[in-house]
Amino acid sequence: MKNAALASSSLFTDVRATANRYAALLQLCCPQGPKSYSLARSVHAHMITSGFRPRGHILNRLIDIYCKSRNIAYARHLFDAIPKPDIVARTTLISAYSVEGSLKLARELFDGTPVSVRDTVSYNAMITGYSHNGDGHSAVKLFSDMRCDCLRPDNFTLTSVLSALVLIVDDELQCQQFHCTVVKSGLESVVSVLNALISLYVKCAGFSSSLMNSARRLFDAMPEKDELSWTTMITGYVKRGDLDAARKLFDGMTEKLEVAWNAMISGYVHHGFTLEALEMFKRMRSEGIQFDEFTYTSILSACANAGLFRHGKQVHAYILRTEAKPAPDFSLPVNNALVTLYWKNGKVDQARRVFDRMLERDLVSWNAILSGYVNSGRIDEAKILFEEMPGRNLLTWTVMISGFAQNGLGEEGLRLFNRMRIEGIEPCDYAFTGAIIACAGLGALEHGRQLHALLVRFGYDSSLSAGNALMTMYARCGAVEAAHHVFLTMPYMDSVSWNAMIAALGQHGHGAQALELFDRMLKEGILPDRITFLTVLSACSHAGLVKQGCAYFESMDRIYGISPGEDHYARLIDLLCRAGKFSEAKNVIETMPFQPGAPVWEALLAGCRIHGNMDLGIQAAERLFELMPKHDGTYILLSNMYANMGQWGNAAEVRKLMRDRGVKKEPGCSWIEVGSKVHVFLVDDTMHPEVQEVYRYLEKLGLEMRKLGYIPDTKYVLHDVESEHKEYALSTHSEKLAVAFGLLKLPRGATVRVLKNLRICGDCHTAFKFMSKVVEREIVVRDGKRFHHFRDGECSCGNYW
DNA sequence: CTAGGGTTAG
Incomplete structure (x- = not known):
């Protein structure tokens, strides 16, 4: 009896000793990061083969290890085998599910935990889960639930909930309210909490810039600052575009951290200060600071964005030389940045090679290569890629929609936009932008208007890109007034917005107004770019303002430092030639x-x-x-x-x-809206049901015009080169068919608006002048990208058509 | 077992 007891107790101590050994082993394995997980897993294997059944904190440790090595399913398997899992095991899994994005599973576990067992840590894990996955509201909700459960928030809680707030906060008041909550919790001098509070203020500084000063005061008053405090503050300034302040802070750091360098570099990259970014990169090297993948990624993207491909390739070569890793082993973001570097350099196939060699790809990689194909006009390959992709996000859809729109495949673009909505994906303002540009290409005014309404309903009415697209769309559809309305109501504008409005006026024959707007743009201190000058030169050309056009051309380089490119020269030649100044040309x-x-x-x-x-x-x-x-x-x-x-x-x-x-x-085609129906006409369109009627009407018009003495300077008005026998009939160009159709079908007094996909020919231009006189109607015709307004025998473009 | 900064695609 006694022996038996002794034996069992020695067995017991034996098991305990074994357990302690295993625990110590696991302890040794774990702090060394993912690489040691395989070691930890072999310790587990040893347990299984030697018949040791892990329990308690050893089992919890194992569950954690499997979670961290991304084998959550197995961790769950271990967990499910525990008869009464404790709160630590639960929290481990909750956190693992949150990191993975499986919030539903995390929440199920959380809800399955009896209220009496829940502790602050488990709440923290859940709150972090929401905040990581962008659901700030649920995080804040949980935070208040937690206080109902009489659990005191700790510094982890506050940092998490503050970072969740950054996602959703939209005014100053909320920001200050939370500041009070923090103070009441008595944790207001904990560094991590202060850091989070500072980043909240930094975020709110987007609404009210005085809050940036509040953030700075908090920062300056901190009893001790860690590396994060500095970077939070620096990135705060960077995000506001105040790079000088960021740089001052950076220069004031006694010990410069890698992260701070990276923050500065990415700040410069983001705001287009490529040279500064490169200069920092060089300084980093000369001061012997180690680059990491963040540095490489930023600097590669700087080179890609600024077109500094030689520098980019040098960086690529440098990585190859110094990192002693084969290319596919570069971290994912570095490879992604390389893909972008190559396609932006026009080398899609080289980009594709990098892409194909990557060991691991994520959505960013797919989107990058997709953009490469789209931007080089290789839409067919892009389409295949789009269908083959393992997943898609908003950006994917947007790239593809604008890809279609910009390559003249507006209908396909709109179809994709609809498909996106059918699949339940809520379009962002950029997706709208793509769809609106598609409408602009198609001249689909009614559809464009509907998209505009939808855009407002989605709350994107202050979007810069969508606003710019809307202006272009309205202009390309002949609705200058609507374009102007958008221009007047846009809260934020950039040079693109001004360019779009100047172009809208110029394209509609309002050359003088276009130039007035250009002058206003200059007075408001907005710098013109290459496109502005293209637009201004065209406007001058259409309005016959030769002298002014030449003066603007000359000022490009002299005042604005923009050297005229081939397209600018072409516009200048156009300007001179339309005015008959051939020797100057x-x-x-x-x-x-x-x-x-x-x-x-x-x-x-x-x-x-x-x-x-x-x-x-x-x-x-x-x-x-x-x-x-x-x-x-x-x-x-x-x-x-x-x-x-x-x-x-x-x-x-x-x-x-x-x-x-x-x-x-x-193939030319024209179309016209009558009521809510769009009628499309092709050249020699005998398929159109009402075309015979239109032919007869054209013939009648031709005769009438002759009778009234509107004999054109050349016989050409009544002719087509290829059918010169139809002496009195107006020849059958698609735009003439469309205009005649409009004259027949639209009520008297209504303006006839016709869109033509290509440039209209001289024959039609002259004919429309006469037609507008004979029928006393205003006729508006789109000519490629611009518009002619015919009224009373004259055209808005003068004779500079 | 839980928190916070810097990277990539338009």
Whole structure:
């Protein structure tokens, strides 16, 4: 009996000793991070083979280890086998589920815990779970539940709930209320709590800038600061765009942390100060501070954004040289940044190679390569990628929608936008932007209006990008007033907004108003960019303001330091040629700093066509044939030039040449809204049910115009080059069909608005002037990107069409 | 067992 007792007690101490050994072993394994988890798992394996059944805190430790090595399912399996799991085991799992994003599972466990057992730590884990997953409201709700359970919040609680508040807080008052809560808890001098409080104030400084000073006062008054206090403050300034203040603080740090360097670099990158970012990077190296993957990622993206590809490749080479790791082993973000670097450098295939070699990919990687294809116009490949992707987020949809929109596939873009909504994904303002741009391309005014209404309902009415897109959409659909209304009501504007409005005015023939707006832009201290000048030059051109246009062109480099590119030169040539100033144009072409390309020659040819400058026109056409032999526009311009001068034979000759060379004419189409229905017309549209009626009407109009003496300067008005026998009928261009249809079907007094996908031809332009006179109606026609308003025999563009 | 900063895609 006694022996038996002795034996069992020695067995007991034996088990205890074994347990202690295992506990000590696990203790040794754990603090060394993920690499030691495999070690810990073999300790567990040893337990199993030697018949030792872990219980209590050893089992909890094991559960934690499996959670940390991302094998939550097995951890759960161990957990489920415990008859009465304690609060520590529960909290471990709750936290693991939260980190993984499985909030429902976490909450189930939490709710399954008897109230009497719940402690502050388990609440903390749950609150953190919500805050990590962006659900600030639930975190705050739980915080108040916790106080109902009479549990005292500790510093963990406060830091978590404060960081949750950062997500949802939207005014100063809430911020101060929480400050009081913190003070009442008596933890207001704990460093981590103060840090979190500071970041709350920093966030609120977005609403009221005085709060930045409150944050700074808290910071300055801290009895001791840790590395985080500094970085919170520095990033606070960075996020507000106050890089000087950030830099001052950074320079004042006695001991500069890696993190602070990275914060400064990413701040510079984000605000476009690439050179400063690079300079910091160099200084880091000269001061012997170790780069980490954050540094590399920021600096690579700086190079990608600023187009400094040579520097980017140098950094890539540097990583390869110093890190002694094979490329695919770079951390995920570094590889992602490399993908971006390469596609932004126009090397999609190289980007794809980096992408293909990566050992692990996340959504960012997929989105990066998708953007690469979209931005290089390789929509078909992008489409395949989009369907194959393992997951999608808002950005994915947005990239794809704007990809379609910007590559002339507006309908597909809108379809995707709808599919996104059907799949229950709430569009962000950028997704709306893409869809609105799709409407702009399609000239779908009614659809655009509906999207505008929806946008407002979603609460995005102050979005900058959506506002800019709306202006463009309304302008491209002929609704300048609506565009102007958006312009006036936008709370935030950038140069794009100004450019869009200036363009809207210029495109509609309001050249003088466009220039007025440009002057206002300058007075308000907004710096013009390359696009602004393109827009302004076009406006001058359409309004015939040659002198002013030349002056603006000249001021580009002299005042604003923007050297004119090829497109600017093309606009200048266009401006001069439309005004018939050919010797000046020739002079510009001969003295420009680079070889003139297609856009310049095309502008010259178009000007020659207007003024019948045959010799120069033929020269320009020859250059264009060399540069892009398959471009249909050149043939059409040239044949129109001949036809305009009555040289029908030559005109037909050019058409023949075009056919012989197998050049396809881009199919033109026009459309018009009558009531809520959109009618689309194609060239020689015999399919349209009412087209016979339209033909007869056109014929009648032609006769009437002749009878009233509106004989055009050239016979061309009543003709098509290819059907010159229809002496009195207006020829069947899609825009003429559409306008005639509108004149027939729209009530008297209503303006006829027609959209044409391509440029309208001279024939139609002249015809519409007469038509507007004969029928006493206003006719508005979109010509590619701009608009002509025909009224009483005149056009808003003068003759600079 | 629980907290807080810096990175990547438009």
